Amino acid sequence: EVQLLESGGDLIQPGGSLRLSCAASGFTFSNYAMSWVRQAPEKGLEWVSSIGGTSGDTYYADTVKGRFTISRDNSKNTLYLQVNRLRAEDTAVYYCVKDQFPNNGHFDAFDIWGQGTMVTVSS
Amino acid sequence: DIQMTQSPSSLSASVGDKVTFTCRASQNINTYLNWYQQKPGKAPNLLIYTASSLQGGVPSRFSGSGSGTDFTLTISSLQLEDFATYYCQQTYSNLLTFGQGTKVEIK
Numbered sequence: 001e002v003q004l005l006e007s008g009g010d011l012i013q014p015g016g017s018l019r020l021s022c023a024a025s026g027f028t029f030s031n032y033a034m035s036w037v038r039q040a041p042e043k044g045l046e047w048v049s050s051i052g053g054t055s056g057d058t059y060y061a062d063t064v065k066g067r068f069t070i071s072r073d074n075s076k077n078t079l080y081l082q083v084n085r086l087r088a089e090d091t092a093v094y095y096c097v098k099d100q101f102p103n104n105g106h107f108d109a110f111d112i113w114g115q116g117t118m119v120t121v122s123s
Numbered sequence: 124d125i126q127m128t129q130s131p132s133s134l135s136a137s138v139g140d141k142v143t144f145t146c147r148a149s150q151n152i153n154t155y156l157n158w159y160q161q162k163p164g165k166a167p168n169l170l171i172y173t174a175s176s177l178q179g180g181v182p183s184r185f186s187g188s189g190s191g192t193d194f195t196l197t198i199s200s201l202q203l204e205d206f207a208t209y210y211c212q213q214t215y216s217n218l219l220t221f222g223q224g225t226k227v228e229i230k
Contacts, residue, residue, distance in 0.1 A: 047219040059217045109157035113166035
């Protein structure tokens with residue numbers, strides 16, 4: 001069964017840092033681009049960042065560029081999101097998501113979503 | 124960045140109704156458009172990819188159409204389990220974006 005399991009969410013003060021992790025199983029992790037999507041309380045979905053499967057190319061939303069870093073360890077089947085200089089507006093559930101098709105040169109729909117991990121930024 | 128605008132923001136409908144809502148891109152995105160359904164407290168679920176392809180396991184009452192900048196999602200006969208929020212997403216650009224969502228409520 002294909003699964004994504006996020007961890008690392010916490011209550012953190014403004015300006016703080018966290019590292020979110022996503023453990024993947026049930027598919028050949030290195031073959032797929034992966035992304036993070038977040039959802040603030042009672043708000044819509046916001047794409048945060050994506051990373052290629054084999055290329056490792058990274059992309060970020062303007063709202064997080066320069067503060068967040070996406071990475072992956074294909075030997076551990078794990079996706080990461082390092083979040084720094086956190087702001088109140090970063091408070092959200094962070095979802096780890098898998099691209100629908102293996103490396104094909106562009107990003108696809110997200111066919112598998114994790115259950116999400118909550119990041120709360122508050123003093 | 125490519126902006127995605129969904130309309131309406133919400134709608135009320137009854138079981139059995141045919142429901143259609145739209146998603147408009149700020150520039151041509153060919154057919155790089157996907158639709159997701161999200162129920163409260165749950166992760167989103169992929170319904171339609173590349174504008175009109177039905178994801179496996181999704182009921183055939185869901186259909187998508189469009190290309191370029193204008194897209195629609197249609198539910199041919201609304202069921203109780205379809206009351207949810209629906210999001211469109213473009214994957215034309217590497218800077219992926221979602222629409223703001225359309226909430227389908229019970230009339």
